Amino acid sequence: MIVTMILLAAVITLSAYFWWGFRVLPGERWQVVASMPVAKTEQGCWQGVNFTWYGLLTANAYLVAVTVLLVLLGSVGVPPLGTAILAAAMLCCCVPASRLVARIVEKKSHTFTVGGAVFVGIIITPFVILLINRTVGAQLAFHIPIRSAYAAIAIAYAFGEGLGRMACISFGCCYGKPLADSSALLKKLFTGRSFVFSGSTKKIAYAGGLEATEVIPIQAVTAVLYSLCGLTAAALYLASHQTAAFLLATIVTQGWRSFSETLRADFRGEGRISAYQVMGIAGVFYAIAAAFLLAYEPNGLPDLSAGLKSLWRPELILFLQGIWILLFFYTGRSTVTGATLSFHVHHDRI
Numbered sequence: 001m002i003v004t005m006i007l008l009a010a011v012i013t014l015s016a017y018f019w020w021g022f023r024v025l026p027g028e029r030w031q032v033v034a035s036m037p038v039a040k041t042e043q044g045c046w047q048g049v050n051f052t053w054y055g056l057l058t059a060n061a062y063l064v065a066v067t068v069l070l071v072l073l074g075s076v077g078v079p080p081l082g083t084a085i086l087a088a089a090m091l092c093c094c095v096p097a098s099r100l101v102a103r104i105v106e107k108k109s110h111t112f113t114v115g116g117a118v119f120v121g122i123i124i125t126p127f128v129i130l131l132i133n134r135t136v137g138a139q140l141a142f143h144i145p146i147r148s149a150y151a152a153i154a155i156a157y158a159f160g161e162g163l164g165r166m167a168c169i170s171f172g173c174c175y176g177k178p179l180a181d182s183s184a185l186l187k188k189l190f191t192g193r194s195f196v197f198s199g200s201t202k203k204i205a206y207a208g209g210l211e212a213t214e215v216i217p218i219q220a221v222t223a224v225l226y227s228l229c230g231l232t233a234a235a236l237y238l239a240s241h242q243t244a245a246f247l248l249a250t251i252v253t254q255g256w257r258s259f260s261e262t263l264r265a266d267f268r269g270e271g272r273i274s275a276y277q278v279m280g281i282a283g284v285f286y287a288i289a290a291a292f293l294l295a296y297e298p299n300g301l302p303d304l305s306a307g308l309k310s311l312w313r314p315e316l317i318l319f320l321q322g323i324w325i326l327l328f329f330y331t332g333r334s335t336v337t338g339a340t341l342s343f344h345v346h347h348d349r350i
Contacts, residue, residue: 030053069152069153076302082142154233159227
């Protein structure tokens with residue numbers, strides 16, 4: 001009963017969140033959340049640094065992903081400290097990788113790629129878990145089951161990536177092809193449901209020249225698909241089908257990542273088949289091989305109530321808040337937009 005109630009609450013919450021985001025985030029108003037003055041100009045104005053909704057929404061997505069990971073691993077008996085160490089280790093590897101891979105593939109030093117970070121994560125996960133088990137885990141007397149952790153990470157990623165698409169809508173990146181240039185089937189599917197972005201500082205405007213143009217809402221499709229995948233995989237996980245949950249979450253997310261690029265208009269590197277598509281397909285085959293190699297691990301029946309109770313700790317709440325703050329400032333400080341600020345006094349209010 002508790003599993004059904006939690007999943008139903010998640011469906012309702014996600015539906016409301018997506019309804020809000022799909023309606024408002026393509027607008028110009030929803031790119032910069034705040035600007036901070038940093039240096040005064042000779043003209044008396046201030047140069048400002050922008051903090052973006054991209055960073056805020058990305059931090060939200062990471063927060064949800066880490067929370068899902070804590071609950072799922074807590075349900076199979078992994079203590080919060082072990083999960084926090086695993087999450088911190090994975091973030092320390094994958095967050096810098098999101099910028100490094102983009103620099104290698106796209107030759108850009110001021111952008112991020114979730115696809116590259118995820119590929120790195122898929123490859124390193126079992127090795128990171130083994131290292132933690134043999135070092136910190138041995139010292140602190142906890143053990144992280146690799147198959148359950150792999151499945152939990154895949155599910156957490158599905159939620160995190162799905163919610164992360166909201167950040168892409170606000171920034172105008174990862175945008176779809178113009179509806180006018182699409183096939184008759186796509187026109188029929190998305191007429192009246194397309195995205196129209198406004199604002200010259202959105203990436204779709206300055207990089208793609210597609211401001212005020214109807215485009216395929218590929219970010220919205222990805223957000224809904226990944227979230228549904230995460231919910232289904234979570235239900236399988238909590239029913240003690242960790243391998244099925246892992247394969248479903250990985251195959252759907254990485255398979256769709258590779259296919260969805262055929263519907264996108266943003267630059268994805270040189271070549272007819274992008275490096276990100278190759279990474280997605282390679283990730284699927286790597287995951288299938290890993291699932292067979294880890295089939296020896298026994299399954300235990302997860303206890304969702306235990307996983308939820310494990311969250312209610314002051315130190316864990318502070319850990320989650322710290323992750324949110326760090327990620328907001330890391331991904332939210334814009335290096336491709338600037339601001340000119342001026343301040344004045346309302347003399348009629350003195």
